[in-house]
Amino acid sequence: MKKTYLLLVVAVFILMSCRKTDTTPSWVIINDFVLTTDEPTEGVNSHDITDAWVYMDNQALGVFELPCKIPVLAEGTHDFIIYPGIKQNGISATRVKYPFYERFDVKLALVKNQEVVVTPTTSYKSDVQFQLLEDFEDLGVDFYKEPISDTDMVVISASSYPDIVKYGSKCGAVYLTQTDTVYKGATNTNMNLPGGGAEVYVEIDYMNTNSMLLSVIAENSGGSNEAPLVQMNPQDAAEMEWKKIYISLKENVSYEIYATSFEISLASVLDEGNSSGVVYLDNIKVLRFQ
Numbered sequence: 001m002k003k004t005y006l007l008l009v010v011a012v013f014i015l016m017s018c019r020k021t022d023t024t025p026s027w028v029i030i031n032d033f034v035l036t037t038d039e040p041t042e043g044v045n046s047h048d049i050t051d052a053w054v055y056m057d058n059q060a061l062g063v064f065e066l067p068c069k070i071p072v073l074a075e076g077t078h079d080f081i082i083y084p085g086i087k088q089n090g091i092s093a094t095r096v097k098y099p100f101y102e103r104f105d106v107k108l109a110l111v112k113n114q115e116v117v118v119t120p121t122t123s124y125k126s127d128v129q130f131q132l133l134e135d136f137e138d139l140g141v142d143f144y145k146e147p148i149s150d151t152d153m154v155v156i157s158a159s160s161y162p163d164i165v166k167y168g169s170k171c172g173a174v175y176l177t178q179t180d181t182v183y184k185g186a187t188n189t190n191m192n193l194p195g196g197g198a199e200v201y202v203e204i205d206y207m208n209t210n211s212m213l214l215s216v217i218a219e220n221s222g223g224s225n226e227a228p229l230v231q232m233n234p235q236d237a238a239e240m241e242w243k244k245i246y247i248s249l250k251e252n253v254s255y256e257i258y259a260t261s262f263e264i265s266l267a268s269v270l271d272e273g274n275s276s277g278v279v280y281l282d283n284i285k286v287l288r289f290q
Contacts, residue, residue: 023073025071025073025113026071026072026073026075026110026112026114026116027069027070027071027113027114027116028069028070028072028080028110028118029068029115029116029117029118030052030054030064030066030068030069030120031066031067031117031118031120032049032066032119033047033052033084033121033122034119034120035049035101035121035122036122036123041133042124043130043135043283044168046167046205046242046244046282046283048086048087048243048245048246049066049084049086049122050066050085050087050095051063051064051066051084051086051095052064052082052085052120053082053083053085053097054070054080054081054082055080055081057078057079069115074110075110075111075112076109077107077109077110079105079107080106080107080108080118081103081105082103082104082105082120083097083103084097084098084101084120084122085098086098088247088248089229089230089247089248090230090232098201098246100125100128100201100289101123101124101125102122102123104120104121124287125289127289127290128287128288128290129287129288129289129290130285130286131189131192131286132189132191132286133284134172134284135168135170135283136170136172136281136282137168137169137170141172142187142188142189143172144185144186144187144188145183145185146185148182149185150180150181150182150183151174151176151177151181151183152183152185153174153185153281154173154174154175155170155173156171156172156280165282166242167205167282167283171280171282172281172282173280173281174210174212174266174278174279175277176269176270176278176279177270177275178275181269181270182267182268182270183266183267184265184266184267185266185267186264186265187264187265188263191261191262191263191264191286192262193286194288195253195254195255195257195259198250198253198254198289199248199250200248200249200250200253200286200288201246201249201286202246202247202264202284202285202286202287203244203245203247203283203285203287204232204283204285205242205243205244205281205282205283206232206242206243206244206280206281206282207240207241207243207279208232208234208235208240208278208280209234209235209236209237209240209277209278210270210271210277210278211231211232211233211234211268211271212231212232212266212279213228213230213231213266213267214229214230214247214265214266215265215266216229216249216265217262217263218252218253218259218262219260219261220256220258220259220260221260227252229247229252230245230247232245234271244283264286266281
């Protein structure tokens with residue numbers, strides 16, 4: 001009798017050990033974000049939201065490059081939060097939630113081994129303040145040629161350059177040649193940018209065969225201090241396309257504790273070995289919170 005009982009216990013133990021945990025996932029497919037803007041006050045809805053920072057029931061699931069397909073070991077209805085993510089300063093190693101875009105909230109009903117598809121939407125937060133909004137659509141340009149320049153930024157139209165202008169009806173252009181080798185321009189808008197670690201960004205749409213450098217200028221009672229920040233590297237002319245970059249000014253602005261106002265500058269010198277080059281620009285925005 002004891003032997004029979006022992007064999008029964010061993011058999012049950014073996015059966016329980018062989019039983020596997022069900023790891024069949026539910027699948028969440030996240031498409032690219034759709035950005036909506038109020039064009040007169042916020043500019044066009046160009047963006048480069050590369051990542052989704054995903055949370056389920058306030059628990060982080062991870063950061064995923066868009067579009068993505070995520071396995072989730074859960075079923076039933078759950079609350080999801082998806083934050084738009086960017087490459088800060090255009091660097092893949094510095095992926096962050098973009099602070100000026102709204103998060104996307106949605107309830108999803110998950111079913112094991114089935115897919116649910118989400119197309120997240122976002123917009124600028126209501127307390128975002130645009131210190132600069134240059135879309136080249138109005139008369140005049142916010143960047144003024146500096147004395148070192150031997151060429152200037154010009155405005156071109158979609159009617160004359162339909163293959164170049166992508167947003168609206170106009171964009172900016174800097175043309176460099178062997179005789180016109182240097183461009184430098186700066187704003188003159190007395191931007192009020194917060195320090196103390198507050199978020200400040202520049203957004204720029206660009207397409208270029210020549211490099212261009214963005215710098216921030218701190219104005220104070222004793223003069224000004226200019227700090228180079230990010231260089232936009234040239235593209236191959238045959239594969240040139242519009243790109244967007246998000247440049248953080250937070251550290252530089254916070255460092256300048258005595259600054260009374262700020263400007264940004266753009267500089268381009270004909271790249272070595274080239275006989276000509278061009279930089280197209282559009283939708284230049286400087287953003288902070290109110």
